[in-house]
Amino acid sequence: MMQSNQEPNHYRNGNAGVPAYTNGGGGGGGGALVPVGNGMEPSPASMGGNEGAGQVDPKALLNAFRRRWFLAVTVGLFCGGSAAAAVYLLVPPNYVASSIVYIDATPGTVLQDSSSFSSDFDTFKRTQMFRALQRVVLDTALSEPVRNSELKRYGFKTIGDLPLIKAQAFPIDWLEARLSASGRQEEFFAIKMEYSEKPEELAEIVNAITQVYYRDIANESKLLDKKRIAMLIELSDDYEQETKKKLDEIAKLGRRLGITSEEELSLDIAADNAFSRELQQQYFDLTIMRYNLKLETRITEKIGDTVEENPDIQAEMIETLIDRDPKMADLLVKADAIEANIRRYEETLKDTENNSVLKSARREQETTQEAIAKYREELRPIIEQKIRESGNAQNPDDLPAEERIARMDVILEQLKEELDNRKIQKTQIVTDSFELQQLQKEAAKLEARTDEINNKIDVLKIELGAPDRIKVAQWAEVPRIKDWESLYKKSAMAGLGVFGLFVAAIVWFEFQAKRIDTLGDVTGGLNLRIMGALPQMPRWASQKSSKAKKTAKSAFWHSVLTESIDAARTVLIRDANVESTRLVMVGSAISGEGKTTLSCHLAASLARVGRNTLLVDCDFRKSNVHRVFGVEEQPGLSEVLLGTASLEEAIKSPSDDGPDVLPAGQFNSQLLAALAQDGLGKIFEELKKKYEFVVVDSSPVLPVTDSLMVAQHVDAVILSIRRDVSRRPKVAATRDRLAMLGVPVLGAVVIGLDGETSGYRSGYGGYGYGSRYGYGYQYNRSPEPTPSQS
Incomplete structure (x- = not known):
């Protein structure tokens, strides 16, 4: 959505000069965050997320293939194999009858100098190949007499009387579709005809066409010379008289x-x-x-x-x-x-x-x-x-x-x-x-x-009397076996074509999704400052088995993740000191972009440095915060809003050095009505009096309206953007919706876009919203997810 230049500044990007940060890529992988942005406000031209419209970025295409290569190859192989099998089983192999025509590269002469003729032999050869299959040649060939004795016995007098020709409503068009002239050798070319039956008639047709071509077209110059001689003799007689x-x-x-x-x-x-x-x-x-x-x-x-x-x-x-x-x-x-x-x-x-x-x-x-x-x-x-x-x-x-x-x-x-x-x-x-x-x-x-x-x-x-430049080197013989090799080639071509088509289609659709692949897509395409960059954690590093946790590599990755979260925390504390931004909502455009992971780690990081922090789960339809911290889901914020429980009863303290947690509680249709009222704002004001920082984990912005109703009562919003999941148009739409409500966007924390750890592609699992968000939806509890999967 485009914004005018007179629009109030809802994008508070650190007016006091707070820089944006990203992972600096210290030795070995993660590293601390370093500045990457300039803190400038986004320009109105970038609001719509349509940057680069009409242009195809090769790198973006390559990334689209990287994300969907397995699906594309699997579907392509299946469909291509099916197409190849269908061609092989349904298309019958053809008999091939062919005659061979010889063209002398140098015109044969007796008295004249052959160097005076055109030296472009390739053009002459292509011209002869074209003229051999002209409609006038095919039409004349239909009147040629049948020479095969076996066909004569059945009473066929001309080529036009053959059953193959008689069965066609438009014989010339039918012949053009099945005839071809090809010349791989320099001084030879072949006149071919393919069909699945009646090989005797195929050979007879090819020979008739070759005969007409040789007689009427190939040595046309001699026919013209004969006409010239007759004209000159007549003229000579007139002069003599x-x-x-x-x-x-x-x-x-x-x-x-x-x-x-x-x-x-x-x-x-x-x-x-x-x-x-x-x-x-x-x-x-x-x-x-x-x-x-x-x-x-x-x-x-x-x-x-x-x-x-x-x-x-x-x-x-x-x-x-x-x-x-x-x-x-x-x-x-x-x-x-x-x-x-x-x-x-x-x-x-x-x-x-x-x-x-x-x-x-x-x-x-x-x-x-x-x-x-x-x-x-x-x-x-x-x-x-x-x-x-x-x-x-x-x-x-x-x-x-x-x-x-x-x-x-x-x-x-x-x-x-x-x-x-x-x-x-x-x-x-x-x-x-x-x-x-x-x-x-x-x-x-x-x-x-x-x-x-x-x-x-x-x-x-x-x-x-000079030798003919064009001769029939070999007349067509009756083919005895079918051309299976050609059928193999057709099957292979059909399979490869369908394979390539499906791979290209899947990659193209993925490319059109405009998923975020680089930091430039965020800073340039969306004009959002980057508050921090989380590495893409490998799956084995997020496993809870004791063996995995004791390994040095697992410890390293957890330290990288902690350091990256701490860097984002530093930016947030700086904004809080400058603009009193203490009630922050972590949101995302769609599910699976890591907002729950980010909110949990950010709250834990604030608590780790002694900040009195509360983590509120406002993702009522799919709450996961209580599972991360191992607390009861009820009573929670839902019960507080509905008046069936107090804040003191709903807030849990999982550990002494961690943040307090206010779980989402039980979701029902009455909760949506309560959200639309002013009860949530009063609860947040009361929480701000008790805590230095309140971190709110919300629902995705675009699928449901829950997060927009929550966002009206917070100080600012931090967007979670995940590589290969987040899409530029949807992130831009999320930013614009928040702007229309007057909610400031502090910036974005990106996941998997840091340069050193981008090779790890396992990452977090899908959020799983989809169509399951709706009134009356009952969440089916699943096993406790790891932080990297929210």
Whole structure:
């Protein structure tokens, strides 16, 4: 329960600076108490006892196993053994049919380099193991024919007709649940199927699946190569047909040109060009002569004075002579042919912007036009020089100018006609030759592609003859004996699994109990100061036999216990001197936490140092104090509260040097009503007047309300906390309940948490409250317990 910062200080932790103590662990075991706390008040955050929520402490888990290992192992062994026996008796052993598949770590090739393939063989192997059991493989296997002659005799034609398959509503799912692929060896893996009956059918099913895998999946690359070969052959045929068309066009064009080869075409063109240049040269020279003669005639006729005085006539003549130059004529013919081809391409082609042939023709046209312009500029000064030289030449025939001009006109006309015819012919030849070149280029490309495809086809055909990378190393045989070893393993796994489950469950439930194991759980987790630490007494040390009491070890342990109690007594006396804490109740959260042992020893320790001390047993439902000190239970505090006895009659003095004892008396329902009234407070006030210290042994706080009614009348409470018994949430709840009543908590005395004696685990017995606390409960007297068992 969370407390606010404004809550009154109900946790009186020694305001005068009294330190907390624990067993210092002197030589040999117990030792005196030494300071371990700082006397600080608990913080409100720790009130709920939820520290460390959501975290698992390995040490706490180990302590939980230590406390419950015997129970966990015993239950685990019993349940695990039962599970193993059940599996062994109820699960029938299976027949196992298996085939073995071999995978070559290096792919088999003939021409190709095997290093180019993927080197991750493990991945390839796992992939093949997965693909071997794909649903498509299983589905195809159901249609495979039965090969076993015995099964054929019964009329089973396909795997799907077998009784094992026919009996299944979903055969593919059934097969997937019983098939497995495993590969322990590097280059091998097995396809297995397990079932408890019909071994012949098991082997047949496994072989069918192996056959489908090997045929359709394992060497899939060769199947793909065959498909590629078929596609490449079809593509090669298409290229060959296209190449044949181009060659036919080349042959047709060659016949039209009258040639049989490209060399012959080149020779014809060269001879024609030479003859054309000769004719053009003659035409050129004769034109110059006629021009000069005409000029002379014009001069005589007073048409003009000189050639220089008629620049227009001279320029026209020069341009005519330039066009008649043989080389210029060739360039002009080539330009005309290229232009004709471009027009033809533009008319026939759809994509005139991106066609490579058309782009090449346009580039060649630009180059030719640049050559024409350059040669025209080079030729112009040469012709002008020849015109001037021919004007000064003598007439060899001494004929009249008009006759000579007439002759020249006839010759020039004939030359012009011949040159025009040759120009037309040459233009057609150039056009056809250009088209021929383009066809030859296209045919060469097609032939190169066809050769490349044919080479690829040849390589793939050769690789088809390479050894298979995946082979069936062993087909499944009919199993004759059942796999008992697998059943043994299943039984062992079931037994170990159930054993581990129950051990883990018991340890986990014990861990969830959040029992106190260390001093840190008290000082840090619960924020309680430690007033003292009692050692965990071994059982033999608490036995009452004379032999045990006379041993040195027993004497040692009793001395350790006495010294530890005396240390707690010292803290209590210090608090009494500072805050007058004389009426102290010793309580615990639940039963079995040693509160009766602590109250008895604390009262005895106070009496041993001369303090007038009374031990009051307020554990009405399960009183034990009278047994410890050997006094009568009645009359007791119950009778005093009910008015049937006086205090003097109820108080007993067992010994001169020990504390007085007020036993609990007889428990009944009337006592609970008396507790709720103020009678107990008056009795305690009267006792405080007679005694220096009154130690009250109460009932556990959480199971019953008796202790809360008693706690309202005491000065303070000391909590008894016992290792492996006390639980942090319950101790926190006890602290909070006392705080709500305004009862101060001096601190806690821990049992079994000292460092040196923590190895002794026997300790005290259980308190034994449980459900026996209730109205009308009659306690069944048991033999007198030892102090360590309360």
